[in-house]
Amino acid sequence: MSKDDARLERLHGMLRQRGILLPAFDLYGGAKGLYDFGPIGGRLRSKMNQVWLDHWLALGNVTEISCPTVTPYEVLEASGHVGEFSDFMTVCGQCNEASRADTLLENHHPNPDALSKSELQSLLKEVNPECPNCSAQNWSEISAENLMFSTPIGAGSSGRQGFMRPETAQGMFTSFPALYRHFRERLPFGAMQVGKGYRNEISPRQGMIRLREFNMAELEYFIDPNQTPEHDFSSWAAIEFRLVDGEGNVHTMALDQAVTSNLIRHPTVGVFMGRTYDFLVGIGIDSSRLRFRQHAADEMAHYASDCWDVEIDGSYGWIECVGIAHRGCYDLEAHEKATGKSLRARREFIEPKIVEIDGWTIDGGAAGPAFRADAGQVKAIVESFEAEVQFPVDVTLSDGRSLTVKPEHVKRVQKTVKETGEWFIPHVVEPAFGIDRILWHVLDHAYEETEKGGEPYRMLKLSNSIAPIDVAILPLFEKDGMDKLAYELHQRCCQKAGLVSLYDGSGSIGKRYARADEVGIPMCVTIDHQSLEDRTVTVRNRDDATQTRLSIDDLPFF
RNA sequence: GCGAGCGUAGUGUAGUGGUUAUCACCGGGCGUUGCCAACGCCUGAACCCGGGUUCGAGUCCCGGCGCUCGCACCA
Numbered sequence: 001m002s003k004d005d006a007r008l009e010r011l012h013g014m015l016r017q018r019g020i021l022l023p024a025f026d027l028y029g030g031a032k033g034l035y036d037f038g039p040i041g042g043r044l045r046s047k048m049n050q051v052w053l054d055h056w057l058a059l060g061n062v063t064e065i066s067c068p069t070v071t072p073y074e075v076l077e078a079s080g081h082v083g084e085f086s087d088f089m090t091v092c093g094q095c096n097e098a099s100r101a102d103t104l105l106e107n108h109h110p111n112p113d114a115l116s117k118s119e120l121q122s123l124l125k126e127v128n129p130e131c132p133n134c135s136a137q138n139w140s141e142i143s144a145e146n147l148m149f150s151t152p153i154g155a156g157s158s159g160r161q162g163f164m165r166p167e168t169a170q171g172m173f174t175s176f177p178a179l180y181r182h183f184r185e186r187l188p189f190g191a192m193q194v195g196k197g198y199r200n201e202i203s204p205r206q207g208m209i210r211l212r213e214f215n216m217a218e219l220e221y222f223i224d225p226n227q228t229p230e231h232d233f234s235s236w237a238a239i240e241f242r243l244v245d246g247e248g249n250v251h252t253m254a255l256d257q258a259v260t261s262n263l264i265r266h267p268t269v270g271v272f273m274g275r276t277y278d279f280l281v282g283i284g285i286d287s288s289r290l291r292f293r294q295h296a297a298d299e300m301a302h303y304a305s306d307c308w309d310v311e312i313d314g315s316y317g318w319i320e321c322v323g324i325a326h327r328g329c330y331d332l333e334a335h336e337k338a339t340g341k342s343l344r345a346r347r348e349f350i351e352p353k354i355v356e357i358d359g360w361t362i363d364g365g366a367a368g369p370a371f372r373a374d375a376g377q378v379k380a381i382v383e384s385f386e387a388e389v390q391f392p393v394d395v396t397l398s399d400g401r402s403l404t405v406k407p408e409h410v411k412r413v414q415k416t417v418k419e420t421g422e423w424f425i426p427h428v429v430e431p432a433f434g435i436d437r438i439l440w441h442v443l444d445h446a447y448e449e450t451e452k453g454g455e456p457y458r459m460l461k462l463s464n465s466i467a468p469i470d471v472a473i474l475p476l477f478e479k480d481g482m483d484k485l486a487y488e489l490h491q492r493c494c495q496k497a498g499l500v501s502l503y504d505g506s507g508s509i510g511k512r513y514a515r516a517d518e519v520g521i522p523m524c525v526t527i528d529h530q531s532l533e534d535r536t537v538t539v540r541n542r543d544d545a546t547q548t549r550l551s552i553d554d555l556p557f558f
Numbered sequence: 559g560c561g562a563g564c565g566u567a568g569u570g571u572a573g574u575g576g577u578u579a580u581c582a583c584c585g586g587g588c589g590u591u592g593c594c595a596a597c598g599c600c601u602g603a604a605c606c607c608g609g610g611u612u613c614g615a616g617u618c619c620c621g622g623c624g625c626u627c628g629c630a631c632c633a
Contacts, residue, residue, distance in 0.1 A: 005626095009570090010569095010570090013568095013569050013570070014569080016568075016569075017568055017569050017584080018568095019568095023624085023625090026624095028607095028623090029606055029607065029622095029623050029624060030606085030623075030624050030625080031623090031624085032623090032624070032625090085633095147631095147632080166633080167633075197633095199632085199633080201631085201632075203559080203630090203631075203632090205626090205627095206626095210632080216633095304633095307633095309633095320633080323633065325633095432633080434633085452594075452595075453594090453595085455595065457595080474593090476591095476592070476593065477591080477592090506585085506586075506587095507585095507595080508591080508593095508594085508595070508596065508597095509591095509592095509593050509594065510593075510594035510595050510596075511594085511595045511596090512594085512595090513593080513594045513595080514594070514595045515595085517594095524593095524594095526593060528592070528593075529592070530592095538593065540593080540594080545594070547593075547594095
């Protein structure tokens with residue numbers, strides 16, 4: 001076992017023992033890919049979520065929403081997840097052997113993998129291939145299997161097929177009309193949510209790195225592709241970003257330089273990379289163990305046109321923890337196609353466009369009865385004519401038949417149309433955060449092993465912004481009223497919104513400091529005999545163990 | 559999913575078919591102690607689950623579950 005593996009085991013052990021991260025359902029033997037955040041970890045996670053939300057709310061044009069995790073089949077079919085994440089299975093009615101429907105139809109379609117569920121279903125019915133196992137020709141209805149957790153919505157045969165969402169993003173897209181209205185129909189704007197995502201991984205590995213149920217935080221930022229955004233990169237001017245391009249070349253440069261040189265292909269992607277850096281470093285990720293890596297063309301997800309991952313180095317090597325993807329108009333367009341509803345924004349022209357129309361159209365009252373079913377085709381042909389055409393005219397239909405269009409079938413169209421703007425599908429830039437993976441690396445980077453009096457000593461140097469407990473209140477001894485005063489102080493702390501205090505009166509004072517250090521409590525307040533006389537206390541700082549004496553009412557959090 | 563290794567208190571472990579399962583840290587109580595895992599006494603806590611072999615299984619065999627690693631898969 002390597003030195004790092006041994007450290008990893010000690011860290012895991014401490015996280016379990018201190019109630020930070022624990023295997024879920026351990027009582028029943030555990031469940032792969034599922035973790036509990038314990039009495040310390042639960043607060044840690046929710047604080048991190050809040051810091052994340054606050055960080056993006058600061059942009060001023062971003063709102064928080066929350067969408068269901070249970071998602072109808074059609075939504076994820078439109079988004080491409082059914083095709084990308086699933087295989088379609090059908091079961092032989094005779095021998096009960098399950099087969100992949102696309103594999104059965106390989107000889108009957110050039111690319112059955114690309115077919116939708118209903119197309120595949122009808123092709124299966126039409127071809128009705130033999131079962132490779134027993135040669136029967138009796139297939140069940142096909143069903144989607146695999147990486148998404150499938151669930152019926154509603155009971156029995158009236159149930160509708162659905163999935164647990166594999167990402168939170170689709171909720172932002174399906175909410176687009178409400179978001180557009182909320183933001184007074186003005187781009188750019190963003191919507192975000194933190195929540196659970198589910199992927200029924202074949203083989204979850206590496207602790208918190210690949211989970212079956214995981215916490216994600218995603219922002220969908222809608223922009224006008226024709227507008228060049230003005231972003232201020234000055235706050236990152238002095239920072240050298242480590243950027244690995246799609247070919248694996250490493251560039252070290254300032255962010256604005258990477259954008260100007262088109263290494264980062266869109267300035268909004270660039271500015272989100274900067275903000276992502278700020279967030280991660282702010283919650284305690286070591287900036288020297290962080291890099292951005294651009295996806296190669298063949299690595300890009302089905303929806304993305306450019307993607308930068310943030311990779312963080314830790315006990316498992318470099319792990320992707322954030323993806324910042326330019327999704328183009330992929331998602332909104334896909335949902336438009338699937339539903340027929342408009343998911344567009346309007347762009348006003350600087351100068352209205354004046355369009356002169358001078359041509360022909362059919363006179364429905366005469367042409368309709370005359371051409372019947374062909375009237376539609378005739379209309380299209382007539383409307384393509386120049387103004388100079390003389391009727392009657394012979395026209396040829398698509399099936400080769402010829403018709404004569406007489407003057408009474410048509411009328412002249414002459415008008416001036418003023419177009420003040422146009423509708424377009426917004427583009428989307430998406431920073432997507434894997435909260436569990438980030439949390440893991442925060443713990444990994446905060447975990448420090450030292451020695452104290454010849455004994456190994458461990459602590460979590462967590463950032464104050466996410467420390468699950470803000471202060472520990474410790475009576476030096478639980479007697480002579482020290483316990484009472486300490487408990488009162490603890491209660492007073494807990495009354496204060498957002499402040500979490502821990503009362504600990506068990507064991508020697510040194511042991512209590514050590515336990516506080518292990519869960520990353522930044523500050524301990526100790527009540528001693530003197531406190532009873534003059535209401536002063538000792539404030540002990542986690543990182544350097546320094547002590548200062550303060551009056552209770554001068555404590556920094558009051 | 560395939561292959562290999564592993565599974566003993568909260569944590570880390572000892573245990574080569576035969577008493578009441580070892581040790582340390584750990585948790586709790588009492589005492590003591592004037593501020594960094596102190597000390598004393600008391601106390602709590604485990605053989606992953608299910609079958610089998612055997613007079614007897616933590617130990618051997620089989621199956622399941624879980625963990626780790628490799629292959630495959632993977633935003």
